[in-house]
Amino acid sequence: MSKKIVGIAEAVIIAAIFIVPAGGVLTHRPSTAVVASPETAPVTATNVDGARIAAADSDPGEWLTHGRTYSEQRFSPLAQINTANVKSLGVAWEYRTYSVRGLEATPIVSDGVMFITLPWSKVVALDAASGKELWQFDPKVPGETGRYLCCDVVNRGVALWKGAVFVGTLDGRLIKLDAKTGRVIWSVDTVENRKKVYTITGAPRVADGLVVIGNGGAEYDARGYVSAYDAGNGKLVWRFHIVPGDPSKPQENAALTVALKTWDTTGKYKFWQIGGGGAPWNGMAFDPKLDLLYVGTGNGNPWNRDVRSPKGGDNLYLSSVIALHAKTGQLAWYYQTTPGDTWDFDSTADIVLADLKIGGQVRKVLMHAPKNGFFYVIDRTNGRLISAQKFAIVTWAKGIDMKTGKPIEDPNARYTNKMAVVYPQETGAHNWQPMTFDPQTGLVYIPAMDGAAIFVADRNFIYRPGAWNTGADFAAVSNAVLQLIKSGKPPAPPVGYIKAWDPVAQKEVWQISMGGSWNSGLLSTAGGLVFGGDAYGIFSAYDARSGKKLWSIDLKTGILAPAIAYSIKGTEYIALLAGWGGAGGLSAFRDPNTALSKYQTDQGRLFVFRLGGRQQVAALAPEGIPPGEPPAQTADAATVQKGFDLYHRNCLVCHGFFAQSEGEVPDLRLVPREIWDQYDDIVLGGALADGGMASFGDILSKDDVGAIRAYVLDQAKAAWAAAHATRPAAKGGH
Ligand code: CA
Numbered sequence: 001m002s003k004k005i006v007g008i009a010e011a012v013i014i015a016a017i018f019i020v021p022a023g024g025v026l027t028h029r030p031s032t033a034v035v036a037s038p039e040t041a042p043v044t045a046t047n048v049d050g051a052r053i054a055a056a057d058s059d060p061g062e063w064l065t066h067g068r069t070y071s072e073q074r075f076s077p078l079a080q081i082n083t084a085n086v087k088s089l090g091v092a093w094e095y096r097t098y099s100v101r102g103l104e105a106t107p108i109v110s111d112g113v114m115f116i117t118l119p120w121s122k123v124v125a126l127d128a129a130s131g132k133e134l135w136q137f138d139p140k141v142p143g144e145t146g147r148y149l150c151c152d153v154v155n156r157g158v159a160l161w162k163g164a165v166f167v168g169t170l171d172g173r174l175i176k177l178d179a180k181t182g183r184v185i186w187s188v189d190t191v192e193n194r195k196k197v198y199t200i201t202g203a204p205r206v207a208d209g210l211v212v213i214g215n216g217g218a219e220y221d222a223r224g225y226v227s228a229y230d231a232g233n234g235k236l237v238w239r240f241h242i243v244p245g246d247p248s249k250p251q252e253n254a255a256l257t258v259a260l261k262t263w264d265t266t267g268k269y270k271f272w273q274i275g276g277g278g279a280p281w282n283g284m285a286f287d288p289k290l291d292l293l294y295v296g297t298g299n300g301n302p303w304n305r306d307v308r309s310p311k312g313g314d315n316l317y318l319s320s321v322i323a324l325h326a327k328t329g330q331l332a333w334y335y336q337t338t339p340g341d342t343w344d345f346d347s348t349a350d351i352v353l354a355d356l357k358i359g360g361q362v363r364k365v366l367m368h369a370p371k372n373g374f375f376y377v378i379d380r381t382n383g384r385l386i387s388a389q390k391f392a393i394v395t396w397a398k399g400i401d402m403k404t405g406k407p408i409e410d411p412n413a414r415y416t417n418k419m420a421v422v423y424p425q426e427t428g429a430h431n432w433q434p435m436t437f438d439p440q441t442g443l444v445y446i447p448a449m450d451g452a453a454i455f456v457a458d459r460n461f462i463y464r465p466g467a468w469n470t471g472a473d474f475a476a477v478s479n480a481v482l483q484l485i486k487s488g489k490p491p492a493p494p495v496g497y498i499k500a501w502d503p504v505a506q507k508e509v510w511q512i513s514m515g516g517s518w519n520s521g522l523l524s525t526a527g528g529l530v531f532g533g534d535a536y537g538i539f540s541a542y543d544a545r546s547g548k549k550l551w552s553i554d555l556k557t558g559i560l561a562p563a564i565a566y567s568i569k570g571t572e573y574i575a576l577l578a579g580w581g582g583a584g585g586l587s588a589f590r591d592p593n594t595a596l597s598k599y600q601t602d603q604g605r606l607f608v609f610r611l612g613g614r615q616q617v618a619a620l621a622p623e624g625i626p627p628g629e630p631p632a633q634t635a636d637a638a639t640v641q642k643g644f645d646l647y648h649r650n651c652l653v654c655h656g657f658f659a660q661s662e663g664e665v666p667d668l669r670l671v672p673r674e675i676w677d678q679y680d681d682i683v684l685g686g687a688l689a690d691g692g693m694a695s696f697g698d699i700l701s702k703d704d705v706g707a708i709r710a711y712v713l714d715q716a717k718a719a720w721a722a723a724h725a726t727r728p729a730a731k732g733g734h
Contacts, residue, residue, distance in 0.1 A: 048110055048160040050208065054288050061567035063109040066157055066203045067434065068564070070286040071353035074436035075524045076565035080572035081611060082527030086541045086551045090613025092573060093131035096620075097124075097604040101665075102560055102581020104432070105157040106203065106521075107606070109566040109575075113179070116577060116606060117155040121169040121200075125182060128575075129568045131608060135182035139169045146170075146692030148197045148466070150219040150653060151583035153692060156282065156432070157203035159211065161231045168200030168213050174229060176211075186234040196221050196275070197466060207286040207293055207326045210237055214280035218301040218346075219468050223272070224279030226295050228329055238329030242278030242297045242317050243271070255331035259316035264309040271308040274463045277301025278318045282348040282432045285366070286326065290381060293326040294366055296348040304471025305342040306416050307461055314339035319347045321368055321376075323383060333383030338372045339406060342414055343396060343455065344426040344470075345372040350434040352444070353380060358387075358504055367503055369435060369446050371428025374400060374407070377503055389506040391499060392429035393450045396422050415455040415472075419480065425453035425494060427518065427583055434562050438524035441544050443509055444501045445530050449517045451494025454480050467650070467699050474652055475645035481657065498522065498532055500547060510547040518584025521562025523574070531574060533559025535584070539576060539607075555607060556619045558585065571610055579604025586654050586665060628673045630717055635710030643711025646704050650696065659715040665692070669716035679709045 048064050056062065056069045060077035067074050081089060097103065101119035108115045114128040120141050125134040146153050149170060159166045164185060165177040172191035177184060190213060191198045197220035204213045210228040218224060224242040229235065244251055244260040251257045263271060283296030300318045302308050309315055317331075319338035324331060338345040347370040356365050356377070366380035373394035377386040388400040397407035413422050423429075427449065435446040456476040463469055484490055494517035500509040516535025523531040524544055533539040539559055540552035558580030565574050603620055635643075647659065654665050661667040681687040683705045686695030700708070 047162065049162055050206075050288060062111075063107065063564045063566050064160060065108070066106055066159065066205060067285065067350065067352070070207075070288060072285045072350055072434070073352055073354065073439070074434055074522065074562060075438050075526075077526045078565045078567055078572045079526040079528075080567070081525065081529065081565070081574065083529060083543055083550060085611055086527070086529060088611050089541065089551050089574070089609050090553070090611075090615040091617060092608045092610040092613045094608070094617070095124075095126060095131050095133070095606040097577070097579065097606060099579055099604045101579070102152045102154045102585050103577040103579030103604045104154040104201070104561050104582060105577055106434075106562055107564050107575045107577065108158055108160055109564070110160055112568060114566075114575065115158045115160070115165055115179075117157050117167060118604070119153045119155070119579075119581070121155045121167060123158060123165060123167050123177065123182065125165075125179070126606075128566065128573070131606075137167075137177055137182040137184075139167070139173065139175060141170045143690040143692050144686065144694035145199070146654075147694035147696075148217070148220060149199055149201070150216070150468075151201075152581045152586050154201050154582055155203075156201060159204040159206050161206040161209075161211070164231070166204045166206070166211050166231070168202060168204055170199050170201065172198045172200055172215065174200075174204065174211065174213050174234075176231075176234060188229060188234050188236070190215065190227055192225070192239075193223075195465065196223070198222055200281075202282045202284075205284050205286060205293075206231055207288070208291070210326065212284065212293060214282070214284070214295065216279045216281035216298070218275065218277035218279040218298045219303075219344075219470060220301070221275040221463070221465060221469055222279050222301060223276045224281075224298055226280045226324070226329075228326075240322075240324055240329045240331070242280060242322075243276035243315070246272045253330065255317075262314040262316045264311035264313055267308065267310040269307055269461075269463055274308070274469060275301035276308065280348065281346075283350045283368070285351040285353050287353060287364075287380060290364075291326050292323045292332055292380065294351045294353070294380065295322050295324065296320075296346070296351055296368065296370065297322060298346040298348050299344045300341045302461070302469050302471035303342060303344050304415070304457055304461070305340050306457060307471035309340070312340060315341065319345050319370070319372070321347060321351060321366065321378065321383075323380070335376070335378055335383045335385065335405065337368070337370050337374065337376065343372075343422055343453065345428070346370065347372075349428070349430050349432060352435065352437050354437055354439070354503075356442075356504055365503075367437065367444060369430045369444075369448075369501075371424060371426075371431060372396065372407075373424045373429035375444075375446075375501060375503070375506065377506070387506050391446060391501055391508070392448050393423040394429065415457050417457075419476075420455045421452055422455060423452050424449065425451040427451070427494075431583070433519065433521035433560060436522045436524040436530070436562075437503075438530070438544055440526060440528070441500075442502065442504065443544070444503050445522045445524060445532075445544070446499045446501055447514075447519050447522055447532065448497045448499045448511075449494055450497075451517055452491065454491075456480070464699055468653065475648045478644070478648040478652070478657060493517070496534070498530065498542065498547070500544075512542065512547045512549070516558070516584075518558075518560070518582065520559040520576075523563040523565060525565050531563045531576075533563075533576065533578065535559070535580070537578065537580075539563075539578070553615065553617060555605070555617050557604065560585070574609040576607050576609075577604065578607060586656070586661075630669075630713055630720055631673065631676050633710065633713055633717060635706070635713075639707050639710045640714050643707035643709070643714075646700070647708050647711050650700065651708065659712045668712045669719045676709070676713065679705050683708070
C-alpha cells in the first residue's frame, strides 16, 4: 500500500516527471552540460591546504573555500568580466541538478574541478571548464529527516583539504570523500544525542588541519555546538557547546560556567532538558595569524525566553559571535548581538574579516549583519565593539549603547503578556545569504530584507520531543494575520534589497529593490561588479559604485545561492546554482498579483557564464498535473477551526500559511483526489516518509489529522471554486 502511494503521490505532488527514489532525489542522472567543450580537465589531487587558502589572492582563478578566502569576503580579484563588457555575458554551459528543493551551495573550484552540493546533502564533481560530470555522491539521507529541517533540505557546500572533499549531511554525519572519485574515506556521526533534533546544512571549514562543523535544530530541542575533527583520521579534537548543560553537573569548560550565570534554572521547563539552542548552523571565518575561528551562534530554544529562562538573563552564548582558539576550541572572546533573544534572531549570518582604516588607524575588524538588523564592526583581536548601526527597519531596539555594547531594547518588543509586532521578522533583516566586501570600493553589499513579525506567547506550551518547540503560538499569529486580511488591511509583504553599506561611516551608500524579499547571496569582483539574483529568477550584474544594473538574465527559477567567479586557461567564469526553496521558499505563500509562483516550481540548475555566452535560458518542461475536484466537506465549522489551529502549529513551516505552498513542497490544496483518502496513512503512518513527509504519529492523533484534513479541504474547496468561477474573457485573451 505505501509503495503505491509513494509512486502516485511523488510523481504528482513533487511534480517530477519521474519517480523519485528513496532520499527524494535522483541517485544518478546523465550530465546535461549544454555546451560540452572537447577539453576535459584532469581530476587532480585538489591540493588545498592552509598555506594555499591563505595565499588565495595570488591564485585568483580558484575558489578554494566557502567565502573564497578565510576572511570570507566573497570578493574575486578577477576583472576580465567588467563594467564595460558585462553586457555580453551569457551562459557557457548549464548542468541540470534534477532537484526540486532549495539550492544554497557555494560552488568550490580547485585545479579545474568544481564541487557543488544539492538538496539531501548530495555532492557532485564537475569539469569546471566543460560542465562534464565527473562523479556524484549520495549520502542517502533518510527522507523522513525532512521533518527535522526548519528551513528546507538544503546544503551550503563542501570544504576541500589535501585531496579530500568534506560534506556535512542533513542527518548529522561529517563525511570525507576522495576528491578524485567521490569514494568515502571516512564518515563520523557528529550528533552527541540522537534523542534530540540535530541537522547539518552548513558548509564545513578547514582550519589548522581541523574540519570544523556546526549544526542546526534550535527550532526543535537542540543544544547547539561546534566540533573540530582531524582532517586526516576523522578523530574529534574539540567541541564547544554554545549554551550550558545540566547545572547539577560540571560544565564542559570554564566559559560555560560563566554562561550559566546568565540563565534562570528555576523555570517549569529546564532549558538543558528541552534544548537551550544557539545552534551554529552557518557563519564562520578564520584568521590564521590570530589563530582565531569566528562562529555565529543561533537563537534560543525555545524562542520564547519566558519558557527557557523565565526570570530573564542574557542567556550566553545565544545569538552571538564567538571567537575560539582554533587549535583547542577554547573561548577567546564573545560578542552577543541579541541578549536574551526571544525573536529567533540567529547571529548565524556570514562573518567577514577585513582590515579597515577607522579614525586614522588600520583596525583588524570583523563585520557581521545578523537577523536583528544591526551592522556590527568589531575588533576581531579582542571582541570590542567599534560601531553598530541599523541597516534595515528595526523596532525591537532603539540602538546600541556604545558604553555597554548592548542594545537599547524597546520594552514593547517582548511578548510576555501581549502580542508584539516586531521588525525584523523571523527570517531576519539578513539571513544566511552571504554579503560581500569589496576592498576596491570599501563597501559591503548586503542582501537585506524589511519585514515585520507578529509574536504571541503560547500560554499552554508543552514540550514535545521532535516537534517545533518555540513557545510562540503560530495558530494565534495566523489568526491575527487572517483577521487583518479579512479587515482589508493585510500585513505589508516583506521586501528585499541589495544595500551598499559603508562599514567605516556606518551608512548606506546606495540601495536597489529586488524582486522579492528572499533573494540570493552576493558576489563582488575586481571588474567593478556586484552579482545577485532574486526570488523571480532574475540574475543581474550591478555597478559596484552606483548600483546601476548593467546586465541581467532570466534563469526561470528563484535564486538563493551566491555566485562565484573563477578562471580556467585565461577565461573568467561566473557560476551560480539556481533553485528556489529555503525558509522563504517553504513558508511564504503565493502572491496572486505577481508572476512569482511560476518561477518557484521549477527544478534546479547550475549556470556557468562567460563573455560571449548564450543570453537566453530555456524554461524546463512545464510540470504539475491539475488535480480533480476535492471531495465533499463533511466536517463541521468547529472541526475546521480546530484544524486551522493544528495546521498552523504543525504543518505551516513546510506547507505554508493557509495551506498555500509555493510548490517546492506540495500545495496541499492541489493534491490528486486519492490523497484525500490517505491522510491517516501519510500523516500518521509515514507512507510518504521517503519523500520527506515523515510520520507525525508521535505528535498528532487520528482526530487531529481529521481536523487538519477538514481545514485543508476547506481551503482546497475555496481554491477550486475560485479557479472555476466564470470570468469574462479577457480582451485578446487565451
Ligand atoms: Ca532560527
